[in-house]
Amino acid sequence: MKRIIIDTDPGIDDALALLLAFSSPELKIEAITTVSGNVSQHKAHLNALKLLEFIGVKNVPVAMGAEKPLLREPMYAEEFHGISGLGDAVLPEPALNSDKRSALQLIFDKIEEFNGKLTLVAIGPLTNIAGALLLDAKKVEKIDELVIMGGAFQLTPYGHGNATPVAEFNIWHDPLAAKIVFDSRLRIKAVGLDVTTDPKNRLTKTAFSNILKANNVRTRLIADLCQRLVEKYDGMSLHDPMAIAVTVDESLAKTSKYKVEVETKSELTLGQTIIDKRRYSKPREEDLNVEICTSIDGERFLKMFMERIVME
Ligand code: BDR
Numbered sequence: 001m002k003r004i005i006i007d008t009d010p011g012i013d014d015a016l017a018l019l020l021a022f023s024s025p026e027l028k029i030e031a032i033t034t035v036s037g038n039v040s041q042h043k044a045h046l047n048a049l050k051l052l053e054f055i056g057v058k059n060v061p062v063a064m065g066a067e068k069p070l071l072r073e074p075m076y077a078e079e080f081h082g083i084s085g086l087g088d089a090v091l092p093e094p095a096l097n098s099d100k101r102s103a104l105q106l107i108f109d110k111i112e113e114f115n116g117k118l119t120l121v122a123i124g125p126l127t128n129i130a131g132a133l134l135l136d137a138k139k140v141e142k143i144d145e146l147v148i149m150g151g152a153f154q155l156t157p158y159g160h161g162n163a164t165p166v167a168e169f170n171i172w173h174d175p176l177a178a179k180i181v182f183d184s185r186l187r188i189k190a191v192g193l194d195v196t197t198d199p200k201n202r203l204t205k206t207a208f209s210n211i212l213k214a215n216n217v218r219t220r221l222i223a224d225l226c227q228r229l230v231e232k233y234d235g236m237s238l239h240d241p242m243a244i245a246v247t248v249d250e251s252l253a254k255t256s257k258y259k260v261e262v263e264t265k266s267e268l269t270l271g272q273t274i275i276d277k278r279r280y281s282k283p284r285e286e287d288l289n290v291e292i293c294t295s296i297d298g299e300r301f302l303k304m305f306m307e308r309i310v311m312e
């Protein structure tokens, strides 16, 4: 069993990731922290509380994190995720309360409580994780691993950007935070667009309609969350659920270590994640800072997703 903290900006696929995580007996979710990204911090936080209440989770603290990226103004993705962040889903006002601590304090407390035996799973922009590193890198370095959904590494034909032609949304939203995280000494695994948008790993329209057949409260929520996207994009990429799935079962992914750098200045390529593949300029072993997922066993991933997403 792995103890994890999920840092999230719900977000439609964040919502699916939470459904999957709480249906995974291999994980013990110790805390949820929220971050500005797909929607404002306020909306993301409220959505996290609503989703936990829907799932029936009572004793997992949910704390508020960054309201803005470190240096830029926030650029939300409401056109994609809907004004609320949860597509067409309408969930009641939650009775659950927020944890009084800040996201950073909650992360530090959990690291101390479990003496670092923790995995951080960041499925939004990396502002909170960078903040924690800026405050006390030594403490954050005690964690076992940071798994992120982020980056477009050009390692497969699908590893190009989504927020811009070259940048993936989570990295583009706060490129400086991503740079701080990649430049840290954390053990990092990245699930990027190279694998999440690979057609063999996407949720097809047919698979989606199979999920809905059960017609219960859970599948009706999934329908309201995803229907519009599935229609518009002929299926759906399961970005954030894939980061959870790889945390549950690392054998789902083939990975390679690379030296990753993030563009933080250029307007045109802001947030691009650059790896050096030149044959004659091999980075030193100690500079390989990120283990990048280069392929996913799509069949096993989708089976896990389909089975667990409807599981109460
Ligand atoms: C990532 O960006 C967000 O819109 C999604 O929730 C996911 O975390 C995909 O690029």
Ligand code: CA
Pocket: 008, 009, 010, 011, 013, 014, 038, 123, 124, 240
């Ligand atoms: Ca997200």
